[in-house]
Amino acid sequence: MAILFPFRAWRYNPAAVRLDEVVTQPYDKISPAMQQAYYQSSPYNMVRILLGLPELFDAERGESVYSRAARDFNAWREQGVLIQEKAPCLFAYAQTFKVPGALPGSEVVKERRGFIALGKLHDYADRVVFRHEQTLSKPKSDRLNLLKATRAHFGQIFMLYSDPAGSVEKILYDGNGVPDTQITDEYGVNHRLWRISDAATIRLLTTAMRDKKLIIADGHHRYETALAYAKEHASQQTAAHPAKAETSVNSLPAPPYPEAAVMMTFVNMDSDGLVILPTHRVVHGLASFEPAAFIKSAQQYFTVETLAEANAAAYLNTLQEQTDTAFVVVTPPGSWLLRAKSDAMAKALAEVPERQRPLDLTQLHAVVLDKLLGLDAEKVREQSNLRYLRDAAEAVEQVRRGEADVAFLTRPVSMEQLKEVAFAGEVMPQKSTDFYPKLLSGLTVYALD
CATH class of the missing domain: 3.30.1760 (Conserved hypothetical protein from pyrococcus furiosus pfu- 392566-001, domain 2)
Known part of the structure; x- marks a missing residue:
């Protein structure tokens, strides 16, 4: 079963930066040209952490892109560029977009609705989280180095769950009003976030997700990296991180230890808003x-x-x-x-x-x-x-x-093909799917410390 947790996210401070100058596409979709453009847009752009540029004499100075990422992340928190939510919460996350590839005058506009929360990390053998494609060696090594240096997750794993009746979306979106965050990215996709801090709503949502099985849509490398890191720390559950996975009347669920969960965006695989590109x-x-x-x-x-x-x-x-x-x-x-x-x-x-x-x-x-x-x-x-x-x-x-x-x-692979392969415990070749649009990195950050 899928076990979810609210969390005290770190978010960009709107009084310190403009959000459209600091968030990015996921690291594996950032081209060299995009990397340069992100660098130039702001000294606080998330690319400096996700995909930093090497500098001359790094080796001589004992520096690397990872050590600089950790230093920047710590500095941005100290300077108030990033600020932390006062209470654990979830975030409804909607994206409105034109489907790529349409001829002029025949564009199709869709909306994809989901939500951001922490999700418990599971071995694939547990048959709670299912992968659908093979992974590559280099990205996993790179992401593990970044995770170890920063002890934080800056983008979300894109997870699919099945809910033909749309009951989860109704909990999230019925009467949620004006979003507290709104941004249009470089592809013309409109991203909107609503903070959900009401304890009763959070309990209702986490309970509704308990019977769900999850398919990784995007983020296989980061998921497997986070899982490996969680296993490294499983034996370190000390008094500093007591187990808190059980809920009670007066408390919200929390991971047994910080590394046991990772930031995820959950989207209903039965909704019309899912688009897979080749x-x-x-x-x-x-x-x-x-x-x-x-x-x-x-x-x-x-x-x-x-x-x-x-x-x-x-x-x-x-x-x-x-x-x-x-x-x-x-x-x-x-x-x-x-x-x-x-x-x-x-x-x-x-x-x-x-x-x-x-x-x-x-x-x-x-x-x-x-x-x-x-x-x-x-x-x-x-x-x-x-x-x-x-x-x-x-x-x-x-x-x-x-x-x-x-x-x-x-x-493109169809959603039906993906479900059939994933739930059978099989995998397709690397990069078999390209879900559009991507989830922006930097909207929320999960710090382990």
């Missing part, structure tokens, strides 16, 4: 890559259709017209549509769980990347020759600029 693959730096030879070898597993040179939007439209597994291959001399041959694919994926065999990304990773290009699971985990891009146009342009050998344009 994440395209770009392969670069191969020792040798001959497009003609690659296509010839691909014909063992796929029917191959030559496509006229076009822009990314045209390629994606072609993909959307397909009813079976398919993806578009873009190389410098030409582009192709690949559609799986069912018999050949069944043999190639004989060791893959049956429910995953029809998935575009399963076939792309297991057959194309591994068998045809020699990028095995270890190379994919280390990202030595692979980049992941939301922007199909950028993926195509990297190939045409000579910065990549080949790009693979894909379709």
